[in-house]
Amino acid sequence: MGYTPVKFYQTGTHTIGNRLLPADARTVQSDDDRANALSCGHRACQGCGEALGARYAVDAAMRAVGGDLVAANATGCLEVFSTPYPETSWQIPWIHSLFGNAPAIATGLAAAMKAKGKATRVIAQGGDGGTTDIGFGCLSGMFERNDDVLYICYDNEAYMNTGVQRSSATPPAARTATTPALGAAPGNVFGQGKDVPRIALAHEIPYVATATVANLRDLEAKVTHAMSLHGARYIHVLVPCPLGWGTASHDTIKIARLAVETGLFPVFEGGNGDVTGVLKIRAKRPVEEYLKPQKRFAHLFKDATGAATIARLQAIADRNIARYGLIDPAAEV
Amino acid sequence: MLKQIEGSRAVAETVALCRPEVVCAYPISPQTHIVEAVGELVKSGALAPCEYINVESEFAAMSVAIGASAAGARAYTATASQGLLFMVEAIYNASGLGLPIVMTVANRAIGAPINIWNDHSDALSQRDSGWIQLFAETNQEAADLHIQAFRLAEALCLPVMVCMDGFILTHAYERVDLPTQQQVDAFLPRYEPRQVLDPLDPVTIGAMVGPEAFTEVRYLAHYRQEQALEMIPEIATNFTAAFGRDSGGLVRPYRLEDAETVVLALGSVLGTIKDVIDEMRDAGVKIGVLGIVSYRPFPAEAIRAAMSHAKRWVVVEKALAVGMGGVVSTDVRMALDPALHQVGTAAIAGLGGRAITKDSLRRLFDTVVDGTAEPLHFLDLNLPVVKHELERMGSLRRSGPIAENLLKHLGAVAARIA
Structure with missing residues (x-):
């Protein structure tokens, strides 16, 4: 993660001090010549974390490779809101094929570039459903072959495009359309789901990272670093969804930050099987602070019966904190 | 080379x-x-x-x-x-x-x-x-x-x-x-x-x-x-x-001149069919073959033109539209001129690798030529085995898996050629 920490922030943001940095240390988004790869006019909801994450990630990738980039996209919100025919928000060569094959499409793109002797680089992107569920076979295949692709998963923890159904990235207790807040154990089931960043790491690929839209400098730096490498690379970005999570549009970044500061979403990077860096948190916040603003967890706060479930979620956060050594009183976050 | x-x-x-x-x-x-x-x-x-x-x-x-x-x-x-x-x-x-x-x-x-x-x-x-x-x-x-x-x-x-x-x-x-x-x-x-x-x-x-x-x-x-x-x-x-050689095209006619009966098929079975047609031609039967090379797009016009003199036709097809019958024959029927009232048969043959023999084809073609062929025919269907299983299913609710029952009834015959 090679970026200058910005210490001049106000009201908890990291963006304001950017102007005080030397030009070459500033963010990609502050650059007048940024690619604007995902341009304005798309149909994403107000406060969409995925649109924000994609814009920063793809622009960073574009800058890292001098604009010589093509992208494959899985079916999902990002695909639908960006390309209502005959309009497109993509200012880069972009292909959408199917829900479950974006990694394989990207493999084909990379293979073609290699066969043709071109230096053009390839990214693929999808939501959590397209990545951790239906596209998982193709993703794992792309990883194990170490194909020259950066895959970016924008994780909003459910199938938002089809109306908020549970995916294997949906957290326990969360209400979705297929895990309603009903019965003895309302919301999504404990003990299910998969941790795809760790699974990616287990493929021994050169680079794996997690990030959130709460720290966009970190996301830019990780994408930039990923594009300096070759082989299969994976970045998993937590992108809150106001619609699916039942949060205010203006709270997207705040919610993402709380996911990090509670320990529920560990931000780390690594490669070749090992974790090499962790985004530390100064002091852990209780998970209630993250859960309470989200309507998908509202059933946990209706009466006293939710306390036990909240305790189980706290245990998950505590386990993450211990596993990744997240706490550092001197941390920036 | x-x-x-x-x-x-x-x-x-x-x-x-x-x-x-x-x-x-x-x-x-x-x-x-x-x-x-x-x-x-x-x-x-x-x-x-x-x-x-x-x-x-x-x-x-x-x-x-x-x-x-x-x-x-x-x-x-x-x-x-x-x-x-x-x-x-x-x-x-x-x-x-x-x-x-x-x-x-x-x-x-x-x-x-x-x-x-x-x-x-x-x-x-x-x-x-x-x-x-x-x-x-x-x-x-x-x-x-x-x-x-x-x-x-x-x-x-x-x-x-x-x-x-x-x-x-x-x-x-x-x-x-x-x-x-x-x-x-x-x-x-x-x-x-x-x-x-x-x-x-x-x-x-x-x-x-x-x-x-x-x-x-x-x-x-x-x-x-x-x-x-x-x-x-x-x-x-x-x-x-x-x-310097012929390959491809939409359809490939064989001894189709003056043919009153036309056999249509796709793929390698055309070789066996042509052998049978040669024998029938030698016996004076006005029968010919139309091989279909291009199944999609379906060459409807070429088929209609090639079969303008035909009175009867049969498609030897290696697939079954379950609940309907022939797959290719349905397209052939659509391609023909309805005013000619040509009589057609879908012959389902060679499913799952069952050998399509000259003898079986000859028997089939004879029935097509003499007008006794059914519109839908299953070549070499083992009817006793089918009837046995139907009776079993009729008498027992838990009659078990069909494929395994058929194999058990047949015994160890492996790949039997009729």
């Missing part, structure tokens, strides 16, 4: 002469020898530049081919049976996007019950997928059709399946005349894509299309298949001029 060579090897060497730049490989019988042989040619450096990718599924194989083709590379893969079905979503996507991928289908039955042997259920299940489907009669034609397929695909921006009978062709060692690299290079121009992902000229491919344009996109796919009806015979003619 003449070679005594396995069908799969002949196809692989011919595909290599077409200079594919990306080849995706996933094993499934009876296709596997083809991608193995292509892989050998890539690994040895004989085929270069070419990226050979061992994918994790047929769905990925077709998806990688889509990506490669969209980046402007000539892309090839091969599959069969369950593999073809596993990639169906991507098959429709490749044609919908208009990407000229060429794929060999080593035709094989579809389970359950699992069966590795030849019939046409796999390819025919994809008749509406938007792919051009060409059926080879011999290994020579299988090899030749691949050269024509790349040219056709790239001219029209439509993907092409070259279908060859699994085992019967793929695993048969026959004499095949393989062309030279110079001949193929002269016949097959470099691939110039209509659409390509190029950072110097960015385009969006695969956008969401609503009702305002979807019908038109589909119509243009149909229109290009109709163009293929013109182009397939042209390419076959050019092929003959360049390579």
